[in-house]
Amino acid sequence: MSTGRDITALVRPPRSYFVNAPMGNNFGAAGDVATQSRILRAVLALAVEARDPGLILDDVLQWPAPFAFNPAPATPEAIAKQLRK
Amino acid sequence: MTEPAPDAARPYVRYIDKTRAYYLSQGYEKPYAWANNASAPFTPLSKPLSASTVTLISTSEIAIKGDPRFDDDPETRAKGNVYDVPSATPAAMLYSRTQSYDRYATTLDDPNAYFPLDRLHEAVARGRLGKIAGNCLGVYNAYSQRKTVERDAPEVLGQCRAMGVDVAILVPV
Numbered sequence: 677m678s679t680g681r682d683i684t685a686l687v688r689p690p691r692s693y694f695v696n697a698p699m700g701n702n703f704g705a706a707g708d709v710a711t712q713s714r715i716l717r718a719v720l721a722l723a724v725e726a727r728d729p730g731l732i733l734d735d736v737l738q739w740p741a742p743f744a745f746n747p748a749p750a751t752p753e754a755i756a757k758q759l760r761k
Numbered sequence: 762m763t764e765p766a767p768d769a770a771r772p773y774v775r776y777i778d779k780t781r782a783y784y785l786s787q788g789y790e791k792p793y794a795w796a797n798n799a800s801a802p803f804t805p806l807s808k809p810l811s812a813s814t815v816t817l818i819s820t821s822e823i824a825i826k827g828d829p830r831f832d833d834d835p836e837t838r839a840k841g842n843v844y845d846v847p848s849a850t851p852a853a854m855l856y857s858r859t860q861s862y863d864r865y866a867t868t869l870d871d872p873n874a875y876f877p878l879d880r881l882h883e884a885v886a887r888g889r890l891g892k893i894a895g896n897c898l899g900v901y902n903a904y905s906q907r908k909t910v911e912r913d914a915p916e917v918l919g920q921c922r923a924m925g926v927d928v929a930i931l932v933p934v
Contacts, residue, residue, distance in 0.1 A: 686796060
């Protein structure tokens, strides 16, 4: 599953399913059961049908509002967690 | 400037460019080196989905409410970077502790949006899938390609093989 198409293209997993959604909602929006089910079905179909290594298949989802990645400074809690790894 | 048609596909976010620009703006001179593999490994699925065992592998810091393994205790966390989430866990008991998501455009309030355990159980009930493995797996982000390749990936593979997994869905968050 991918929401970062450029990163996926570099990493080259065996087969990938790209959903143009904000990071964190790979299977669709919270509470959108129909979309979650539809995307899961497509992902499982890809597991069966893919023949080419590194294939990226694009989902049709149109996220209802524009979104952009705006990196924010890490919070103290996030930094502390990283230091413990 | 021409406006895109209303039904035009929204361009996807260039995370690499944006991340690189952000770190340069913060004074880091050396850009982050993203993993860049020359080829992709590939194994065809050898059986129908209706006879396959599936698991989820997540970097969402998925956690179980009330499970002491997910206390913010360094001694607990030191037990491993790969951990199991029993697939029989009700989705209502799951939550994510990660801060690495698009907090401006979405939420992690619904685990099925990034860890679709309920949707998998429904697929099994409909006969689309054989079964879900006993455990799904969580992997903490290590931000180290060496740790991912040498430590975490072999651990994930070993656990998947031990559970007889045929299909592993990797869900990065």
